[in-house]
Amino acid sequence: MPQDTAPVLFDRRLLRVRQQRARQQGAAMFLLDRVAEELAERLLAVLRDFAVAADIGTPGDALRNALADRAGRLAHVDLPDNGSEPLPLPPQSIDLAVSALALQFVNDLPGVLAQIRRALKPDGLLMAALIGGDTLTELRQSFAAAEAELEGGVSPRVAPFADLRDIGALLQRAGFALPVTDVDPIVVRYDNAFALMQDLRRMGATNVLVERRRMPTRRATMLRMAEIYGERFSDSDGRIRATFDIVWLSGWAPHQSQQQPLKPGSAKASLAEAVRRQGK
Numbered sequence: 001m002p003q004d005t006a007p008v009l010f011d012r013r014l015l016r017v018r019q020q021r022a023r024q025q026g027a028a029m030f031l032l033d034r035v036a037e038e039l040a041e042r043l044l045a046v047l048r049d050f051a052v053a054a055d056i057g058t059p060g061d062a063l064r065n066a067l068a069d070r071a072g073r074l075a076h077v078d079l080p081d082n083g084s085e086p087l088p089l090p091p092q093s094i095d096l097a098v099s100a101l102a103l104q105f106v107n108d109l110p111g112v113l114a115q116i117r118r119a120l121k122p123d124g125l126l127m128a129a130l131i132g133g134d135t136l137t138e139l140r141q142s143f144a145a146a147e148a149e150l151e152g153g154v155s156p157r158v159a160p161f162a163d164l165r166d167i168g169a170l171l172q173r174a175g176f177a178l179p180v181t182d183v184d185p186i187v188v189r190y191d192n193a194f195a196l197m198q199d200l201r202r203m204g205a206t207n208v209l210v211e212r213r214r215m216p217t218r219r220a221t222m223l224r225m226a227e228i229y230g231e232r233f234s235d236s237d238g239r240i241r242a243t244f245d246i247v248w249l250s251g252w253a254p255h256q257s258q259q260q261p262l263k264p265g266s267a268k269a270s271l272a273e274a275v276r277r278q279g280k
Contacts, residue, residue: 007107008107009107009160010105010106010107012079012080012081012105012107013081015105015204016081018201018204018205018206019059019204020204021204022201022202022203022204023060023204025202026202027060027202027203027204028199028202028203029060029062030188031101031186031203031244031246032058032059032060032062032063032100032101032203033062034186035063035100035101035129035246036058036062036063036065036066036067036100037066038129038184039063039066039067039098039100039127039129040066040067040070042127042248042250043067043070043098043127044070046125049072049095050070050071050072050095050096050125051071051072051073051095052071052072052073052093052094052095052096053067053071053072053073053074053075053094053095053096053097053098054074054075054076054077054089054094054096054097054098054119055067055074055075055076055077055098055099056077056079056087056097056098056099056102056103056112056116056128057077057078057079057099057102057103057106058076058098058099058100058101058102059101059102059204062100063098063099063100064076067098071095071096077089079102079103079105079106079112084108086115087112087115087116087119089115089116089118089119090119091118091119092118092119092120092121092122092124093119093121094119094120094121094124095120095121095124095125096120096124096125096126096127097116097119097120097124097125097126097127097128098126098127098128099128099129099130100128100129101129101130101131101246102130103128103130104130104131104132104161104162109162109170110170110173110174113126113170113171113173113174113176114173114174114175116174117174117175117176117251117253120252120253121253122253122254122255123252123253123254123255123257123258124252124253125250125251125252125253126176126249126250126251126252127248127249127250128248128249128250129246129247129248129249130162130167130246130247130249131161131205131244131245131246131247132161132162132163132164132167132183132245132246132247133161133163133164133183133185133245133247134161134185134243134245135161135243135244135245136242136243136244137243138229138232138233138240138241138242138243139193139196139197139229139242141228141232142193142225142226142228142229142232142233143225145225145228146221146222146224146225146228147221147225149224150218150220150221150224151218151221161245162247163247164181164182164183164247167181167247167249168181168249171249171251174251175253175254176251176252176253176254177251177252177253177254177255177258178251178252178258179249179250179251180248180249180250180251181247181248181249181250182247182248183245183246183247183248184245184246184248185243185244185245185246186243186244186245186246187241187242187243187244188241188242188244189235189239189240189241189242190239190240190242191239191240192226192229192230192240193225193226193229193230193240194226196240196242
């Protein structure tokens with residue numbers, strides 16, 4: 001039977017072009033720098049050494065610089081443009097896999113997580129952060145309202161992002177033990193919507209959806225979008241808010257030393273009995 005293939009949502013070749021252009025023009029690194037520092041701090045709480053580590057797809061050097069003293073050898077691994085291409089990581093070859101703000105643009109995230117899981121040695125750790133949740137919800141709503149008003153329809157402009165529950169389920173599906181997810185909402189303020197969009201270009205994070213609109217946006221639509229954004233999502237000083245939800249995830253390659261869940265039926269007292277005793 002033919003194998004299921006993941007839908008191609010993102011034009012990853014275009015993503016690479018835009019990230020390269022952002023670097024040449026002076027990339028906006030504040031989100032990535034913050035995430036790299038946070039990831040390094042989170043690893044400090046893990047009381048073990050990582051001799052061989054892989055950075056999966058993180059743009060730039062911020063993460064590798066932050067982890068320079070934390071891993072013995074840290075190699076960069078590019079994410080494939082084609083979702084069916086494997087990561088260049090042999091099975092059980094690394095102790096640690098990290099990634100910062102890259103996995104949100106993967107066409108086959110379940111497949112990539114499964115490959116990372118296979119590449120980890122037993123009791124190896126994956127720790128990553130990606131854009132998710134309600135990221136750029138203000139921009140999405142403002143564009144939708146402007147297009148519906150002026151053009152009679154809505155085109156896809158902001159990528160669909162996975163939420164916390166989705167990521168937790170994907171970690172379990174990929175075979176990770178002790179999966180943990182949490183979200184860190186970051187609100188950034190701008191003078192106007194055009195300043196936000198300029199920053200998105202300098203992050204290399206503008207629209208790379210395969211189904212994106214190919215025609216330039218009408219000037220009237222852009223101006224109306226910015227007006228709606230200011231009306232709905234501005235503070236008392238007139239500056240607008242932009243939400244970036246950073247979804248954190250971690251999981252371990254299974255090992256016999258890890259805490260194991262109880263087998264069904266192994267409890268020595270029933271829930272009903274526990275409730276009855278507590279009520280006395």
